[in-house]
Amino acid sequence: MSLKAFSEYLLLEKKYSKHTVLAYMRDIEMFQLFLDEQHDSEEVSKVGYSEIRQWIVELVNSGISNRTINRKISSLNTFYKFLLKTQNLQVNPLKQHKALKVGKKVQLPFSEQELKTVLESTIEVNDFESARDHLIVELFYATGIRRIELVNIKLSDIDLGNRQLKVLGKRNKERYIPLIDTLINAIKDYSVYRNQLPNIENFDYLFLTKKGVKIYEMLVYRIINKYFSEASSKAKCSPHVLRHSFATHLLNKGADLNAVKELLGHTSLAATQVYTHNSIAELKKVYAKSHPRNLR
Incomplete structure (x- = not known):
């Protein structure tokens, strides 16, 4: 075969x-x-x-x-x-195989203060690229989408009237994510600069380079790494850490795990539960302060 x-x-x-x-x-x-x-x-x-x-x-x-x-x-x-x-094999040679042990990989999210610093101080919106970069950070943090999903957003996927974004996820599965006010404002600000680029009238994709062509994944990584390296001491500053921050901060504020699962586009709760360790820590703090039997 x-x-x-x-x-x-x-x-x-x-x-x-x-x-x-x-x-x-x-x-x-x-x-x-x-x-x-x-x-x-x-x-x-x-x-x-x-x-x-x-x-x-x-x-x-x-x-x-x-x-x-x-x-x-x-x-x-x-x-x-x-x-x-396809009946080209009788027995799977890996049938009895057990995966090698892997230590749990704890991914620390950006803090709320680090996000605030980047969005309100580090990025000064005054031209096309700064408006685009600001929207990229805002979009990652407000929606929790994956990098490839962000790159492939089309103008037709944005519905400002209904305040929602259509995202094409893994295995071509569509999901809809609500748009908050700060994100809508960032989209509008970026659109002003985007519309000033030459020869893009018929270009479908939301995010472009300054040359008017579709943005690519490595550039998105470099953008996130550039701004967050200035605001954070974390060793890894990537789009995935922003996705992690989105999920963790929602859960810390009491969001339902199933709702976060749907927003992230996960097929199972198990995939979403990796984001709960920080939420557990937050719950412990609340518990310690609030429980009447805790005399400390």
């Missing part, structure tokens, strides 16, 4: 993004290279668990993190499940 068929299955049936599919294919091709070197070009689809385990040992010895190794093995597992589904 060709890898091309597997790639098409992920794209067309599973509705994975091209970026995700490329990551799956790279992992499988990496295992194939290992087999070419160590097992006389044995095919990925024909090996047993012993060969896979040898690859895992090699990856561990090369210093690759357990988290990354687990992801690579997950890619292989998805491929084998596809082969089972």
